[in-house]
Amino acid sequence: xxxxxxxxRGAGGALGGRPRWQTVLIWVVTIIWFAPVVWIVATAxxxxxxxxxxxxxxxxxxxxxxxxxxxPYLVGERLWNSIVVTAGTLAIxxxxxxxxxxxxxxxRFPGGQxxxxxxxxxQFLPPVIIVIPLFVVFKNLDLLDTRxxxxxxxxxxxxxxxxxxxxxxxxxxPPDMEEAAMIDGASRLRAIWEVVVPVALPGIAAAAIFSFxxxxxxxxxxxxxxxxxxxxLPVALMSARTEQGDAWDIMASMGLFIIAPxxxxxxxxxxxxxxxxxxxxxx
Amino acid sequence: MNERYLKYGLLAPALLICxxxxxxxxxxxxxYSLHDWQMSRSTVMGAFVGVSNYVDLVxxxxxxxxxxxxxxxxxxxxxxxTMIIGLALAVLLxxxxxxxxNARMLLVIPFAMSPALIGISxxxxxxxxxGIVDIILKHLVPGMGDTPILxxxxxxxxxxxxxxxxxxxxxxxxxxIGALASLPQETLDAAQVDGAGSGRIFFEIVLPQLKPVLAxxxxxxxxxxxxxxDQVVTMTAGGPGxxxxxxxxxxxxxxxxxxxxxxxxxxxxxxxxxMIVLALxxxxxxxxxxx
Numbered sequence: 001x002x003x004x005x006x007x008x009r010g011a012g013g014a015l016g017g018r019p020r021w022q023t024v025l026i027w028v029v030t031i032i033w034f035a036p037v038v039w040i041v042a043t044a045x046x047x048x049x050x051x052x053x054x055x056x057x058x059x060x061x062x063x064x065x066x067x068x069x070x071x072p073y074l075v076g077e078r079l080w081n082s083i084v085v086t087a088g089t090l091a092i093x094x095x096x097x098x099x100x101x102x103x104x105x106x107x108r109f110p111g112g113q114x115x116x117x118x119x120x121x122x123q124f125l126p127p128v129i130i131v132i133p134l135f136v137v138f139k140n141l142d143l144l145d146t147r148x149x150x151x152x153x154x155x156x157x158x159x160x161x162x163x164x165x166x167x168x169x170x171x172x173x174p175p176d177m178e179e180a181a182m183i184d185g186a187s188r189l190r191a192i193w194e195v196v197v198p199v200a201l202p203g204i205a206a207a208a209i210f211s212f213x214x215x216x217x218x219x220x221x222x223x224x225x226x227x228x229x230x231x232x233l234p235v236a237l238m239s240a241r242t243e244q245g246d247a248w249d250i251m252a253s254m255g256l257f258i259i260a261p262x263x264x265x266x267x268x269x270x271x272x273x274x275x276x277x278x279x280x281x282x283x
Numbered sequence: 284m285n286e287r288y289l290k291y292g293l294l295a296p297a298l299l300i301c302x303x304x305x306x307x308x309x310x311x312x313x314x315y316s317l318h319d320w321q322m323s324r325s326t327v328m329g330a331f332v333g334v335s336n337y338v339d340l341v342x343x344x345x346x347x348x349x350x351x352x353x354x355x356x357x358x359x360x361x362x363x364x365t366m367i368i369g370l371a372l373a374v375l376l377x378x379x380x381x382x383x384x385n386a387r388m389l390l391v392i393p394f395a396m397s398p399a400l401i402g403i404s405x406x407x408x409x410x411x412x413x414g415i416v417d418i419i420l421k422h423l424v425p426g427m428g429d430t431p432i433l434x435x436x437x438x439x440x441x442x443x444x445x446x447x448x449x450x451x452x453x454x455x456x457x458x459x460i461g462a463l464a465s466l467p468q469e470t471l472d473a474a475q476v477d478g479a480g481s482g483r484i485f486f487e488i489v490l491p492q493l494k495p496v497l498a499x500x501x502x503x504x505x506x507x508x509x510x511x512x513d514q515v516v517t518m519t520a521g522g523p524g525x526x527x528x529x530x531x532x533x534x535x536x537x538x539x540x541x542x543x544x545x546x547x548x549x550x551x552x553x554x555x556x557x558m559i560v561l562a563l564x565x566x567x568x569x570x571x572x573x574x
Binding site: 022030033034039040043052092095096097099100117121127128131134136156160163188189213216218219220223233234240246248252255266 | 301385516
């Protein structure tokens with residue numbers, strides 16, 4: 001484990017430069033970690049024959065993508081389901097979480113500071129415990145296999161996290177801000193909307209990125225609650241496992257659509273998503 | 284007056300959502316766990332059976348005990364490896380050099396990937412005929428022979444653990460980089476001036492100061508490992524046999540393949556109790572650190 005030298009050199013790295021073995025090690029690690037992602041994306045553009053023969057050099061084609069869009073895979077519909085569910089979840093979760101975060105940050109409640117933490121702690125429970133009763137409820141309400149049911153379950157994990165994240169940002173803002181606006185005659189609600197929310201926008205954006213990533217990638221709830229109409233992209237992956245064997249070309253095409261947004265926002269993902277997961281709790 | 288309504292009004296929608304999607308299901312599944320309910324036979328909950336589901340699980344169910352064992356075999360190595368490699372990578376990639384910054388950005392992509400996609404992708408890359416990783420491994424590791432990796436009980440578990448480590452390490456690496464950056468620079472400088480080697484500096488000065496962060500990280504990763512499910516579904520489906528049948532997966536199949544709702548709920552709650560204990564320890568940590 002020579003890696004341990006890096007920190008000290010790294011700290012003064014701008015001056016001294018790093019030793020060669022360290023540069024090599026960084027390259028090796030990065031390639032090992034990122035190569036599988038490249039391989040999957042590349043597979044999506046391979047001719048079908050090359051998918052099953054391991055060619056490294058190939059002539060890119062859109063055949064697999066086109067096949068994925070036609071029956072029985074219907075990636076277009078799955079993609080639309082994913083978009084609607086994610087957009088709907090965010091549209092509800094963000095205003096609700098922002099309001100709750102403000103309340104937790106500025107007012108005292110019976111039970112005090114424990115509430116947001118209790119909400120966060122529920123997320124440590126296995127999701128399977130929540131999905132059994134929700135399955136029964138949705139079955140009784142005839143809501144199984146609908147996008148609405150997916151939005152509702154997604155809220156169960158996004159609202160607690162987003163509230164916790166945004167609360168952290170509100171906590172850092174001085175309360176005099178909205179109080180000054182209120183002295184000028186604005187109501188508390190208007191002061192929040194016009195003074196506090198704009199300043200806290202980076203925090204709300206961070207929560208939005210986090211919620212987007214989690215909701216877009218969500219698999220287990222959708223697996224249990226959907227069969228056909230409301231199937232989202234991650235669950236559609238399972239349909240590439242057919243009786244004639246696994247259709248890896250189709251799988252990779254679906255995977256491409258699941259990864260694409262993450263690649264596009266990767267810069268923000270590092271900054272916000274990672275913070276969101278435990279949101280400062282570790283620092 | 285007005286303020287008071289506002290304060291609860293702002294909170295109400297979030298609490299309503301949590302009540303419906305979190306608290307109600309938790310109470311309800313606790314109820315199910317105390318009843319007999321085969322959903323394949325009846326659409327309504329059956330007779331009250333007290334704690335007999337729990338008793339059956341702990342005393343008479345070899346599948347459950349086997350699954351507890353599988354969960355432990357998965358959890359312990361996945362936590363340890365993630366911590367060790369995460370720490371090593373944090374030290375390697377902590378700087379602000381262009382190479383390090385770009386490497387961090389690429390490394391974090393696997394973490395933002397859907398766990399389901401991760402499972403399927405690795406199943407593909409490990410598949411015996413067309414799997415690139417399968418072929419590379421069989422050239423590198425002499426003793427592997429022709430065993431398809433995911434059809435061999437031991438190798439399937441190793442694969443599941445390593446894929447999980449691949450998924451989570453970038454996240455903990457970034458956490459540790461954040462912690463390294465907040466260490467006081469003076470002690471490091473002083474040690475360097477005293478001529479301490481970088482190995483000694485790391486183990487005697489850096490590591491002890493990281494202890495609180497490491498403790499929380501280990502706790503969190505343990506919780507994440509205990510609830511890991513998506514990759515089991517997509518990569519191994521619990522197999523071969525029941526070699527990778529972790530607890531969450533057993534709950535899932537009991538509830539949604541055999542529709543034994545009462546029994547599955549009891550199993551889920553036994554798992555949840557372990558998590559609650561861990562979560563309580565976790566919140567104690569965070570409460571202390573944030574006065």
